[in-house]
Amino acid sequence: MHRLPEQGVGWAELEQQMQAAKAKDVDWVNGRAAVYIHYAGDDVLEVAKKAYQMFFSENGLGLRAFHSLAKFESEVVGMGLSLLNGGNAGRGAMTTGGTESIFLAVKAARDWARQARPVTGTPEILLARTAHPAFDKAAHFLGLHTVRVPVGADFTADVEAMRGAVTPQTVMVVGSAPAYPHGVVDPIAALAALATEKNLWMHVDACVGGYIAPFAKKLGAPIADFDFAVSGVTSISADLHKYGYTAKGASTLFFRDADAFGFMAYDFDNWPRGRYLTNTLVGTRPGGAIAAAWAVMNYLGEAGYLRVTERILATRRAHEEGLRKLGLTIWGRPELGILAYGSETHDIRAIGERLASKGWLVGYLTEPMGIHLMLNLTHEPVVDAYLADVAWAIRTADKPITTAHAATY
Ligand SMILES: Cc1ncc(COP(=O)(O)O)c(C=O)c1O
Structure with a gap:
């Protein structure tokens, strides 16, 4: 040993x-x-490293102490929302990675469903076979089931097959932009329409695409709308530590409005040290990753x-x-x-x-x-x-x- x-x-x-x-x-x-x-x-890389080092010791759990990090996070969220057509009502927070963003999207959808459309039995998440395992991981931790549906011949989500898989327990639909295995974007508008019709929470996993697809679209790539421009999309995960090129330990989770965002947080005060309210799964958050994200986004x-x-x-x-x-x-x-x-x-x-x-x-x-x-x-x-x-x-x-x-x- x-x-x-x-x-x-x-x-x-x-x-x-x-x-x-x-x-x-x-x-x-x-x-x-x-x-x-x-x-x-x-x-x-140099900008990210310098910014990370400057805020190496600071803790994103303590935004009342670190006004710098509060400013960085708020501005990063603003920049991300504006790239993803979030509008003035949009809200969001930084997390430590795609898995945490997805975990919190699932948690928010579950808590929303408990309030807005309670189901009997185990709530289900409907997703294409190509969606990231983070949804299954989150479902496992949070007491939901996933229902994975085979994709079409082009490897994107088969919306009609997914429609057929909706059950009374379904609370959430997921589309990926893009999905990791083949790098193709699911038909988000059709999935969001299905979600709206069935009154489901629609999450877009843009962990890989969130900070590259908006620019690819501006460069003329024929990518269909995949973000809040699509009505019916409730939340979007987008990783900064992937095609945002920032330090690892940085992702963003966005919500269409404050109501949806309200389901992200966990609020607790039944212990001797007062109220403990966090948006994220983790408590302590690396100040360096928040600072590096802000610096790289502004640098580029x-x-x-x-x-x-x-x-x-x-x-x-x-x-x-x-x-x-x-x-x-x-x-x-x-x-x-x-x-x-x-x-x-x-x-x-x-x-x-x-x-x-x-x-x-x-x-x-x-x-x-x-x-x-x-x-x-x-x-x-x-x-x-x-x-x-x-x-x-x-x-x-x-x-x-x-x-x-x-x-x-
Ligand atoms: C589409 C997609 N979603 C989520 C994740 C999970 O991200 P992370 O590894 O940052 O937790 C990945 C990782 O590759 C991904 O490709």
């Missing part, structure tokens, strides 16, 4: 040990990881986000074109930074294993079998290298791997 050292270790030694520990990590800086990382340039501004988005979309298109030329199939019609591809002639796992042997971190899709990529600016300079390795992997897919370094991730 690893034990606390008896005597403290100096920073120089610790730094060395940590550098050594990093040595076997995936080389994300050189674009080898199309997951986990959202990079928009060294300058953006609309022009900066447009520039980065344009480059990421071009990088995705370059992958699509190159992969198609190699005879591979792109699953669905990806619209943002995610794409997934498979092969009708080759074993995609064999291709993936070869890519892994060259140092690429490979993420697999299982329905249909494929390889998943979530792209950022680290991938821009390595498109050709990636495609060359895919071409090599296809050529050698039937032979045993001979490369010295086997996959370690």
